[in-house]
Amino acid sequence: DEHSQDINHENKTIDSEDTELNYHKQLLNLDELLQQQFGKEIEEKNNKLLEQFNDGKISFNRFNERKMTIDKWLNHSGKNPKKAFTLAVAYVGDEEQTKQKLDELGFQYEVKQLKGEDGKIHNHFHLTDPTQRKQWQKIWADTFVKYAQVVNKQNAGIKIFDVTIHLDEASPHAHFKILNCGHTETGKSSYNLTQSLSDFNKSLSRKREYN
Numbered sequence: 001d002e003h004s005q006d007i008n009h010e011n012k013t014i015d016s017e018d019t020e021l022n023y024h025k026q027l028l029n030l031d032e033l034l035q036q037q038f039g040k041e042i043e044e045k046n047n048k049l050l051e052q053f054n055d056g057k058i059s060f061n062r063f064n065e066r067k068m069t070i071d072k073w074l075n076h077s078g079k080n081p082k083k084a085f086t087l088a089v090a091y092v093g094d095e096e097q098t099k100q101k102l103d104e105l106g107f108q109y110e111v112k113q114l115k116g117e118d119g120k121i122h123n124h125f126h127l128t129d130p131t132q133r134k135q136w137q138k139i140w141a142d143t144f145v146k147y148a149q150v151v152n153k154q155n156a157g158i159k160i161f162d163v164t165i166h167l168d169e170a171s172p173h174a175h176f177k178i179l180n181c182g183h184t185e186t187g188k189s190s191y192n193l194t195q196s197l198s199d200f201n202k203s204l205s206r207k208r209e210y211n
Contacts, residue, residue: 013114013115014114015168016168018126018167019168021133022164022165022166022168023165025141025162026161027148027149027152027161028160030162033161033179033181034070034074035070038073038191041188042070042073045073046067049067050063082191083193084180085177085178086177086180086193088176088178089174089175089176090147090173091171091172092172095170095171097171098125098170098171098172102125102127102136105132105135107132107136108128109125109126110128111126112125114170124168124169124170136167140172140174144163144165148163148174148176154204155203156183157182157196157197157198157200157202157203158180158196158200159181160177163175163176163177180192180193180196182194182195182197183195183199
């Protein structure tokens, strides 16, 4: 998410003059979120392991080897790390609608044409007034942060713990880092994205589950 001139980004439609307008905010504490979602199951696993040790069924070294932390369970307890995280990108409108917003606000800008990795030319609207640049940043910071907070008010499914807003590309957009917070039919925590989105839809009283 970091737009640096030292990085060879896949996306070439970046105006380095506007990278200063990009905005980042941590919305939730990830460690606390992981503990809320997976802590109980990890504790139950470790308690069963402790019973086996106390009953003399496993050695102390074996107990230590198999004892779990959330990080170990997510990243080192299988052939591949568990896919508990999702990155979502959210846009509000396209290049033309961005121009309409700026014109409605009466903001001053110049149009820069940036060539994308697809070979196509994309318009980027570079604001020229310092005060309006700060206002433009605040508009999008408020928009995407409040959107994420509304999502997080739901009691099930997904939690957006981090947001990065890019204003130096063709259209303003946000990158949401999400922890999948689903539950199985038996009530156990699930990191599965499909299950998490189904739970989120149910929390909004939507009859159709995510497929």
